[in-house]
Amino acid sequence: MLQVNLIRKQKEWVLERLAVKNFHEPALVDRVLELDDQRRSLQTASEQLLARRNAASKEIGALMGQGKKEEAESRKKEVADLKEKLEQIEKDLAIADKDLQDALVRLPNLPSEKVPRGKTPEDNEVVRQGGTIPQLPEGSVPHWDLIRKYDIVDFETGVKITGSGFPLFKGQGAKLQRALVAYFLDYNTGAGYTEYIPPYMVNEATAYGTGQLPDKEGQMYYMPADNFYMIPTAEVPVTNIFRDEILKEPDLPVKMTAHSPCFRREAGSFGKDVRGLNRVHQFDKVEIVQLVHPSTSYDVLEDMVLHVEKLVQSLGLPYRILRLCGGDMSFASALTYDFEVYSAAQEKWLEVSSVSNFESFQTNRMKIRYKDADGKTQLVHSLNGSSMALPRIIAAILENNQFDGGIRIPEVIQPYFGKDTIN
């Protein structure tokens, strides 16, 4: 959520930035300002009345103490008058306040200066590319066929148990995922991230904090009996760990990592893009999150990109890093880098990680602040990234590393997997 003060002070600049995200609703921005004015003047009015009421009440107390009952009674009547006015103003204030919030949460984050202009994924900027695209041997097949061949993921039984998009990992497939998760977590904790296992269901306040609510309600699985949401990513519970907290400056940066299953309804997806492990309703992911001093967040973003890049490299997968254009970025992000790995049999780039700086957009909502040396409290900046999404990594490993006798396991995973080949 943007800070109203910023909009008030630099409206033109805000509009210009929003345009980069292809967000053209100057009327909404005007409405925010109008509601903010309204709110402030109503608040001043109500507070003045309250101040008068409080003063009068104090006097009544004093008069009662002195036994001057009649004077006290007449003052009481005065206050009763105030009360009526007050009630109306407070009602209006509550409405203005709510309308302001509603308008404010509809404004996306401002993209940073580095964000390329553009509307579609084609406008994303390739920052760099690494690894080599393998020459697959004759008779190579996509991962959905390999999965059958080696009996490592059973989609049909997943359908029986739950429904489409809920894969059942089995045998060497289950173990490969476990090995990757363990490797990713070790890699992250080795870089100073603290490991967490968060709750996989969250309440409304938490979903609101990271911006899943109120907009993306339909994308999460919802448990009406308890009013909980299944998490779409560990980012949600993990970033909320520090909701409503004030950190001390030396506590920064806070670095956290967590593995979790992710649940996404993804209503409306179909076709060959969703074949096999490309897109599913339940998948596992290891996430990294940082809460940092505002002055460092863009350096930290580059660090996180490098961190993930080395991780991809260590798996020996061909990859590219994209700087997302204004039109392809998420609502809350100020700057996002996507990682894609090349899945050689389906001849396709698959997004496996997304690393973003949210600046104070999330923390303003969540009220995650720090106290600086002067004792002033300020919002921290939040960043997160996947490190990484499991099913697509598995798809790429399977396809790129296939040979006659099976599938070669990346060297760094072998100690976790216990052998060097799936066969």
Add this chain to the structure above:
RNA sequence: GGAGGAGUGCAGGAGUGGUUGAACUGGCACGCCUGGAAAGUGUGUAUACUCGAAAGGGUAUCAAGGGUUCGAAUCCCUUCUCCUCCGCCA
């Protein structure tokens, strides 16, 4: 799920309708003291919004929300959380 008890500031812990943003103790910060430290001593110790150029005001916040009252940390209602006992249970 049933029956009881409890939720106060950084922490412990007072406070049952009226100068209580909140005693007291501890912690922490700064100052004095000291060659330095400890002890001692003094001062300070929230957050948000808002008015103001600033100095400085105002309002709100004693789990959350609502109500009673001229006035609520204190009374009433609802919700949440924690503790104890019973039931169920990996």
